Amino acid sequence: MPAPVLKGTAFKFGDDISTDLIIAGKYAHLRSNLPELARHAMEDADPDFIKQVQPGDFIVGGSNFGLGSSREHAPLVIKMAGVSAILAKSFARIFFRNAINQGLPALICDTDKISAGDTLEINMEEGVIRNVSRSEAYHFTRIPPAMLSILNEGGLIPYINKHGDFQL
């Protein structure tokens, strides 16, 4: 289950960040070596990201974040890089479902007001993103109840292991 309050620094990206930009297909040979694969997270979008990201930090995208492939390795490498949540104006459908299935919050909000390097505090219960650097606060769209119950168990596999079936 995600911590009730997430705190970290924003790493800003643009619109249409594809799964190829998140984790390139050319690294398919590393998909059974996840720690090694995660070293290439976001590489073709920002080669410095993986050197700078700290545990708890946030990826802040624009619209249609995660378009493309169904590879669940995309949210998985972001999570393994230490990112505690992804914020975007909108998400591609499969990526959104994959992120929740990996227990990684994918939050929909107006990201225009957030700049690279801003310190953010996210209250998952209240649905509020506090921008500490700018003394502003924003709301994120509530995660649909069916998906929230999966997220709160830490992902789909732990959810099914606990409940034995879908209880949506």
Place this chain on the structure above:
Amino acid sequence: MGKTISEKILGGKSGTDAVAGDIVIAPVDLAFVQDTTGPLTIRQFKSGKRRSLASPGRTALFIDHASPSPNRQLSNDQAFMRQFAADSGCLLFDAGSGVCHQIVAEQLANPGDVIVGADSHTVTAGALGAFATGMGSSDIAVAMSLGKTWFRVPESFKIEVTGRFPAGVSAKDLILYLIGSIGADGATYKALEFSGPAIDEMPMYRRLTIANMAIEAGAKVGIFPSDGVTRDYLREQGREAGYSPIAPDPDAVYERTILIDAGSLQALVARPHVVDNVAPASTLGGTVVNQAFIGTCTNGRLEDLQEVAAMLKGKKAARGVRLLVCPASKKIFTQAISAGYISTIIEAGGIILPPGCAACLGLHQGVLADGEACISTANRNFKGRMGNPEGSIYLASTATATASAITGRITDPREVC
């Protein structure tokens, strides 16, 4: 209230009166993975409490993305998949069989089925009237285990197509036009449901091209009615028993209706690095191509190879262009050999790749050099997609890709016919 095709299938399967927006739990008729998503799916499956597949005969593993494997790690991944297939009794389509989506169309998908695959182009089977959609490894692992999954029933866009395609213009141009019009996220979470006189008479290979690219507009499915064309296709595959007619109710409710006159379309190209960056091929004549790649789950069918061979007959690929041609399945490959298409393509300078995904996703068999451009019949032109972020990918129809291979620059097929 009338229902869309998606509402009918998901409602019927879930035993509910489902309408758009509802959450349903539906049994799946087929759950599948391929070799870049399969190993994680199998590990997720094994981390679950249930040890056996809900239905081995409705679970399929495909080795197509790196086929045959170019390196040790992927070889080990594929060995892991083969072992799982042997242990679990599920279906295995090994290297050389072809692209998963083509084999699903030829051998597995029936109208009205619910199909989930750990590959975003699972939507391809929507051409046969199946509710087919891509998911990640965890979802597929659970579908394999429980034999069911959950869906939010999508709202539908009605895409009504009239008119006749002009010479040199095809289904690929239609779907590129639609994606260019509504944007790469224009149909996120929605179903694209196709209808109209031009759809009624559209052959299956063109329907498959269109359904395949529904995901490039963000759609959950790209679905066609099941009709005489579907029955004929299933009969050709020896599977007519799987046929059932499916159509939306006349008073079905659509979120949006988009009318397209096929007669007004022209040859289009999606420029780097997003699929909705669409322009007429005739305006891109200054773009030199180093590689032309014809094949994939989008355009690797027998009719595509027939078109390539017909256009290349007596001609050669331009000097400096690597012409890569890949049949989408073993069946297509053997048919194309019998018909003489393959020898024509080879004589024109083409390189034939084994049935599979080949150069599409940058693992092998045609990685671009820095600064190179490829005209491709595939479905994605994202930066880095073909193995090099310094390469450029232009997506086009089979005819446009072939015309461009002949001239060495992006070319409207009318210029060479």
